[in-house]
Amino acid sequence: MKLRILRIVLALVTFTILTFFFLDFAGLFPQQYFTLAAIQFVPALLAGSFVIVGVLVALTLVFGRVYCSMICPLGIYMDVVTWIRKRFKPRMKQTYSKEKRWLRLSVLAAVLVSYFAGVTVVVSLLDPYSAFGRMVTHLFRPVYMAGNNVLADIFSQFGIYTFYHTDIFLHSLVSLLIALATLAVVSFLAARHGRTWCNTLCPVGTVLGYLSTLSLFKIRIDESTCISCGKCAKTCKASCIDSKHSTIDTSRCVACFDCIDSCSEHSITYGLKRKKLASQNDVPVDESKRQFMGALAVSALAVPSTLLAQTISIPTGRVPFKRSYPISPPGSISADHLLDHCTSCHLCVAKCPCQVLKPALLEYGVGGLMMPVMNFDHGFCNFDCTLCTDVCPTDALKPLTVQAKHKTQMGRVVFIMHNCVVFTDETSCGACSEHCPTQAVKMVPYKGMLTIPSVNPDICVGCGGCEYVCPAVPFKAIHVEGNPVQLEAQAFKDEEKKEVQLDGFGF
Amino acid sequence: MKRRDFLRAAALTGLASTIKLSGGMDILAQKVPQKTGGSYDLVAVMGGDPVTMFRRAIAELGGMGAFVKKGQKVVVKPNIGWDKVPALAANTNPDLVAEIVKQCLKAGAKEVVVFDHTCDDWQKCYTNSGIQQAAKAAGAKIMPAHEEAYYREVSIPKGVKLKTAKVHQAILDSDVWINVPILKNHGGPKMTIAMKNHMGIVWDRGYFHRNDLQQCIADICSLDKRPALNVVDAYRVMKTNGPRGRTDADVVLAKAMFVSSDIVAVDTAATKFFNQIESMPLDSVTHLAKGQALKLGTMDIDKLNVKRISL
Numbered sequence: 001m002k003l004r005i006l007r008i009v010l011a012l013v014t015f016t017i018l019t020f021f022f023l024d025f026a027g028l029f030p031q032q033y034f035t036l037a038a039i040q041f042v043p044a045l046l047a048g049s050f051v052i053v054g055v056l057v058a059l060t061l062v063f064g065r066v067y068c069s070m071i072c073p074l075g076i077y078m079d080v081v082t083w084i085r086k087r088f089k090p091r092m093k094q095t096y097s098k099e100k101r102w103l104r105l106s107v108l109a110a111v112l113v114s115y116f117a118g119v120t121v122v123v124s125l126l127d128p129y130s131a132f133g134r135m136v137t138h139l140f141r142p143v144y145m146a147g148n149n150v151l152a153d154i155f156s157q158f159g160i161y162t163f164y165h166t167d168i169f170l171h172s173l174v175s176l177l178i179a180l181a182t183l184a185v186v187s188f189l190a191a192r193h194g195r196t197w198c199n200t201l202c203p204v205g206t207v208l209g210y211l212s213t214l215s216l217f218k219i220r221i222d223e224s225t226c227i228s229c230g231k232c233a234k235t236c237k238a239s240c241i242d243s244k245h246s247t248i249d250t251s252r253c254v255a256c257f258d259c260i261d262s263c264s265e266h267s268i269t270y271g272l273k274r275k276k277l278a279s280q281n282d283v284p285v286d287e288s289k290r291q292f293m294g295a296l297a298v299s300a301l302a303v304p305s306t307l308l309a310q311t312i313s314i315p316t317g318r319v320p321f322k323r324s325y326p327i328s329p330p331g332s333i334s335a336d337h338l339l340d341h342c343t344s345c346h347l348c349v350a351k352c353p354c355q356v357l358k359p360a361l362l363e364y365g366v367g368g369l370m371m372p373v374m375n376f377d378h379g380f381c382n383f384d385c386t387l388c389t390d391v392c393p394t395d396a397l398k399p400l401t402v403q404a405k406h407k408t409q410m411g412r413v414v415f416i417m418h419n420c421v422v423f424t425d426e427t428s429c430g431a432c433s434e435h436c437p438t439q440a441v442k443m444v445p446y447k448g449m450l451t452i453p454s455v456n457p458d459i460c461v462g463c464g465g466c467e468y469v470c471p472a473v474p475f476k477a478i479h480v481e482g483n484p485v486q487l488e489a490q491a492f493k494d495e496e497k498k499e500v501q502l503d504g505f506g507f
Numbered sequence: 508m509k510r511r512d513f514l515r516a517a518a519l520t521g522l523a524s525t526i527k528l529s530g531g532m533d534i535l536a537q538k539v540p541q542k543t544g545g546s547y548d549l550v551a552v553m554g555g556d557p558v559t560m561f562r563r564a565i566a567e568l569g570g571m572g573a574f575v576k577k578g579q580k581v582v583v584k585p586n587i588g589w590d591k592v593p594a595l596a597a598n599t600n601p602d603l604v605a606e607i608v609k610q611c612l613k614a615g616a617k618e619v620v621v622f623d624h625t626c627d628d629w630q631k632c633y634t635n636s637g638i639q640q641a642a643k644a645a646g647a648k649i650m651p652a653h654e655e656a657y658y659r660e661v662s663i664p665k666g667v668k669l670k671t672a673k674v675h676q677a678i679l680d681s682d683v684w685i686n687v688p689i690l691k692n693h694g695g696p697k698m699t700i701a702m703k704n705h706m707g708i709v710w711d712r713g714y715f716h717r718n719d720l721q722q723c724i725a726d727i728c729s730l731d732k733r734p735a736l737n738v739v740d741a742y743r744v745m746k747t748n749g750p751r752g753r754t755d756a757d758v759v760l761a762k763a764m765f766v767s768s769d770i771v772a773v774d775t776a777a778t779k780f781f782n783q784i785e786s787m788p789l790d791s792v793t794h795l796a797k798g799q800a801l802k803l804g805t806m807d808i809d810k811l812n813v814k815r816i817s818l
Contacts, residue, residue: 161651
């Protein structure tokens with residue numbers, strides 16, 4: 001009983017903190033809480049954090065799939081759904097089902113093959129943490145923000161501005177639909193069949209599942225006292241207890257400890273192997289290992305494909321422009337690096353205070369679907385902000401210091417004079433230049449007293465301030481062209497420092 | 508908030524909701540900027556810190572009581588446009604803002620609201636400018652201005668290009684507002700001072716930029732609700748790469764301040780002062796002449812009663 005309660009408490013702590021970290025647009029939680037994202041299996045693997053992966057593997061080899069029940073937010077979410085279903089339909093019971101080994105292994109193989117073929121989107125779709133991240137970002141977060149806005153409206157009636165209005169907008173229709181579909185499938189499966197997702201489609205579940213067959217601590221049935229009443233099988237959300245034969249398929253057991261309490265004969269224990277329980281019947285290890293290794297071999301053979309160089313054209317005005325390369329976020333090094341590491345959990349999208357990150361459609365090719373791309377519809381990248389690089393759990397966005405960010409050139413400015421209001425209307429503007437942190441866009445003398453933008457792409461960082469604010473309609477006069485590989489921006493020359501001695505007011 | 512305050516507010520709101528609201532009410536409530544309380548049209552101060560200079564200037568104008576009456580709702584509108592620290596002079600000096608807030612409350616103001624429609628992320632601007640903390644400590648309410656929901660459309664009858672604009676509700680609902688810009692150069696309209704600071708009370712700045720920026724700046728200043736006082740912070744002046752600036756090489760420690768109810772005059776004075784640091788002919792700052800044409804004030808400051816103070 002104590003084990004089960006410990007599991008529930010730890011799971012709820014992880015789940016609540018991680019979920020709120022995604023929801024938290026106001027920055028109430030310290031940034032360090034992103035650690036809960038960084039210790040997730042796939043992000044840690046893609047980040048090359050071998051220490052974290054090693055600890056998770058060791059944890060599984062000792063305690064079984066505790067990762068699945070206490071660390072994985074999607075798994076915990078499913079447990080919550082199952083728990084709620086039990087309140088409403090207590091009669092609906094789980095039953096033992098046979099392992100769908102070929103499905104598990106084929107999905108895992110497909111994930112590996114597609115990843116090495118550069119189609120990262122398959123990993124992104126099935127990685128439980130990232131799937132959960134998208135659900136929170138695109139579905140729960142807008143609800144949370146709407147609730148905040150209602151509070152803001154009520155409180156501002158009384159002159160209290162502790163709550164403030166926040167802009168809710170659609171980041172990406174495709175990501176929203178995918179999040180919605182994930183939510184529907186996961187919730188349905190959890191309500192009906194408990195942890196079916198984890199034991200069929202989840203690649204992490206498959207890897208940790210087969211690892212856990214080797215674990216020291218396991219749920220074990222004492223055959224000598226078992227009366228095969230089947231209570232445990234009905235409780236098991238992983239459907240992995242065959243009560244007739246008093247066996248447990250450890251590869252599917254998520255170490256939730258529910259069965260221990262369900263057994264009236266105290267025949268179920270969690271612990272080390274004992275001589276008395278010699279008849280414990282595990283999944284034939286050899287066979288599954290062979291299949292697992294087979295899957296690995298197939299994936300290793302897959303040849304990494306070259307990146308699909310997708311060119312997107314953006315319709316613009318008097319002189320339309322084409323962005324040949326997408327602008328990848330700060331710290332992403334290149335689109336290729338992003339494709340190798342990003343699982344589209346959308347933590348950066350949720351956290352960006354300037355709302356400049358958007359899930360990609362086909363900007364990076366099909367394989368990069370949903371990966372973050374810079375978009376200047378709602379804002380531009382704050383010069384001194386490194387938040388996205390700080391919270392990225394997969395190292396797709398490498399952490400940048402503010403100084404390093406100042407020199408990171410994500411893209412280069414392009415000015416199209418024929419669209420500029422100074423040229424078309426011969427009136428003052430300067431909006432682009434005033435937003436430019438490096439003066440890569442500078443106003444220079446034009447006709448009469450007018451000034452017109454002049455650009456120096458070498459000192460441009462590609463923040464998009466100019467593009468965001470350019471008032472020209474229907475087509476902007478200034479935009480940022482993405483760098484396929486991020487470059488170092490040249491340092492700008494400082495102005496001459498002046499010490500002025502003013503004797504009078506000048507009037 | 509105490510429960511009692513909450514209930515009182517709820518009761519008052521209920522009561523107030525029985526009064527029929529209409530556009531006409533706004534006109535009735537509007538304050539035409541008074542002639543400056545003292546005998547001067549414009550006060551220029553040099554050589555002190557922002558707080559000392561402001562105290563001298565406001566004393567010459569008859570004290571804050573000449574502008575803010577007991578029980579009034581006041582808005583102090585600084586420039587908080589950029590995610591920059593005070594030393595980089597992109598935003599109004601926080602100590603000055605705090606001092607003005609304090610004096611308004613001392614003069615009996617019911618509440619003092621501080622806000623700006625920022626260019627960079629509003630929370631970063633409010634925090635890193637030092638203004639949020641300083642104004643709060645002085646007793647002001649900090650209001651957001653980053654969402655369209657905070658703005659209401661009003662007509663600008665005298666506007667040439669700008670006929671209507673969405674203006675922040677704090678301004679529209681105030682009895683008095685005080686305009687507190689910082690003196691900076693600007694790549695487009697050349698200077699950003701008191702008139703240009705009005706772009707922080709409107710929602711759609713893009714319209715301004717598309718439709719003759721300089722004219723729109725003058726037009727928005729013809730809004731019925733005009734600032735009772737314009738306090739130009741020229742303690743640190745951004746001479747180049749304004750209005751954002753890059754490094755402190757763009758900043759000059761000029762230690763000056765200009766205060767007047769005449770917005771064109773105060774901007775003219777500040778531009779002439781700026782011209783001593785970097786060349787800035789008055790006729791290049793065309794919104795000044797356009798403002799004068801709309802009878803918002805005068806560029807002919809020689810004809811005004813100007814008090815010059817050197818500390």
